[in-house]
Amino acid sequence: MAAAASAPGPITRQTILETLLAFKRTSLLRTAIELRLFDALTAGPHGADHVAHAIGAPARATRILLTALASAGLVTEHGAPGQEKFGLVEGADSLLVTTSPHYAGDAALVAASQQEWQSMGSLTDIVRTGSTHLDQDAGSPDFPYWQDFAAHGTFATRPVAEALADALGTWAAGREEIRLLDVGCGHALFGLHLARTFDHARVVGIDWASILPHARRNARTMGLADRATWIAGDAFEQDLQGPYDLVVLANFLPQFSEEDGIRLLRRVRSALAPGGRVALAGFTVGDFGPPREFGGRMLSLLLLAWTRGGEVPTTEGYVKMLRHAGFADPDVYDTPGLPTRLFIAAPH
Numbered sequence: 133m134a135a136a137a138s139a140p141g142p143i144t145r146q147t148i149l150e151t152l153l154a155f156k157r158t159s160l161l162r163t164a165i166e167l168r169l170f171d172a173l174t175a176g177p178h179g180a181d182h183v184a185h186a187i188g189a190p191a192r193a194t195r196i197l198l199t200a201l202a203s204a205g206l207v208t209e210h211g212a213p214g215q216e217k218f219g220l221v222e223g224a225d226s227l228l229v230t231t232s233p234h235y236a237g238d239a240a241l242v243a244a245s246q247q248e249w250q251s252m253g254s255l256t257d258i259v260r261t262g263s264t265h266l267d268q269d270a271g272s273p274d275f276p277y278w279q280d281f282a283a284h285g286t287f288a289t290r291p292v293a294e295a296l297a298d299a300l301g302t303w304a305a306g307r308e309e310i311r312l313l314d315v316g317c318g319h320a321l322f323g324l325h326l327a328r329t330f331d332h333a334r335v336v337g338i339d340w341a342s343i344l345p346h347a348r349r350n351a352r353t354m355g356l357a358d359r360a361t362w363i364a365g366d367a368f369e370q371d372l373q374g375p376y377d378l379v380v381l382a383n384f385l386p387q388f389s390e391e392d393g394i395r396l397l398r399r400v401r402s403a404l405a406p407g408g409r410v411a412l413a414g415f416t417v418g419d420f421g422p423p424r425e426f427g428g429r430m431l432s433l434l435l436l437a438w439t440r441g442g443e444v445p446t447t448e449g450y451v452k453m454l455r456h457a458g459f460a461d462p463d464v465y466d467t468p469g470l471p472t473r474l475f476i477a478a479p480h
């Protein structure tokens with residue numbers, strides 16, 4: 133598949149400055165989220181002293197932070213210097229106040245996590261050496277980032293899970309029952325969303341023991357605890373306890389080299405029941421053109437920093453892995469508006 137053409141605008145002093153300053157905006161928002169500063173502004177505009185008291189920080193530091201936040205458009209500011217009042221920008225009451233049902237501030241723990249932050253800070257060394265700088269990499273059982281990922285998911289989790297349920301609808305309607313394995317399930321929202329959509333589905337999720345409490349909690353919250361069971365351990369080593377009608381690998385294969393991806397897909401194939409399917413979901417690169425692929429290409433950089441051989445595959449890369457593992461060519465689905473794809477394949 134040919135990549136969409138991309139013609140970036142010219143590099144100017146302005147674009148250089150904006151790009152170099154971007155990390156400061158990230159720190160501003162992340163700090164305000166960590167201090168729960170937006171909660172302190174729910175009752176209307178307040179001075180820095182009020183906010184300082186609410187967040188438990190010195191007044192001067194709070195004032196300097198608030199004025200910086202205002203300059204970045206993240207809070208409102210009115211009044212003469214020394215008498216400023218700060219308030220919530222439209223949308224912040226819904227998305228950044230912790231008591232809101234639409235609270236999105238937890239995204240900072242994944243998108244701007246300490247671990248990503250540190251890796252991006254060492255990017256020059258990582259690229260120079262061409263490999264992970266971590267002793268304990270993303271493939272190890274207690275890699276801390278997976279805890280936050282399982283606790284909070286990402287903005288794309290729900291729409292991609294919904295797209296997967298849509299793509300599987302016709303196939304699922306033709307099955308008497310669906311025994312489903314969610315590999316590297318994390319929060320298990322992919323498997324659980326499918327179980328909620330298809331009444332006749334039961335989920336088995338596999339992930340490290342330290343991650344499974346998040347999956348169990350979500351199963352309880354979604355009223356699906358009686359249709360979900362869990363396998364703790366390495367998806368490359370554990371007995372997968374098949375046969376399964378459907379095996380889902382969502383945002384999982386990019387962590388591994390192509391060779392390991394094929395090895396895992398062979399295990400998956402041998403765990404499938406007759407008529408069963410494997411479903412892959414996640415970022416692809418090479419199809420959408422550079423701007424829409426920012427997320428996928430940044431993930432490849434993180435995987436360079438965190439794994440030995442992981443990288444976001446192209447569509448052809450996914451198809452090649454499936455072929456080598458003994459699957460027929462997959463049906464490929466777009467997920468509108470997102471740089472992700474779905475691949476659904478049956479064994480040869």
Ligand SMILES: C[S@@+](CC[C@H](N)C(=O)[O-])C[C@H]1O[C@@H](n2cnc3c(N)ncnc32)[C@H](O)[C@@H]1O
Nearest residue numbers: 271278316317318339340343365366367382383
């Ligand atoms: C990117 S998250 C994906 C979570 C979820 N499937 C999703 O799409 O949001 C990767 C998950 O794979 C798990 N994982 C990594 N290596 C694993 C392995 N060898 N065996 C089982 N789980 C593993 C991690 O603990 C993490 O929960």
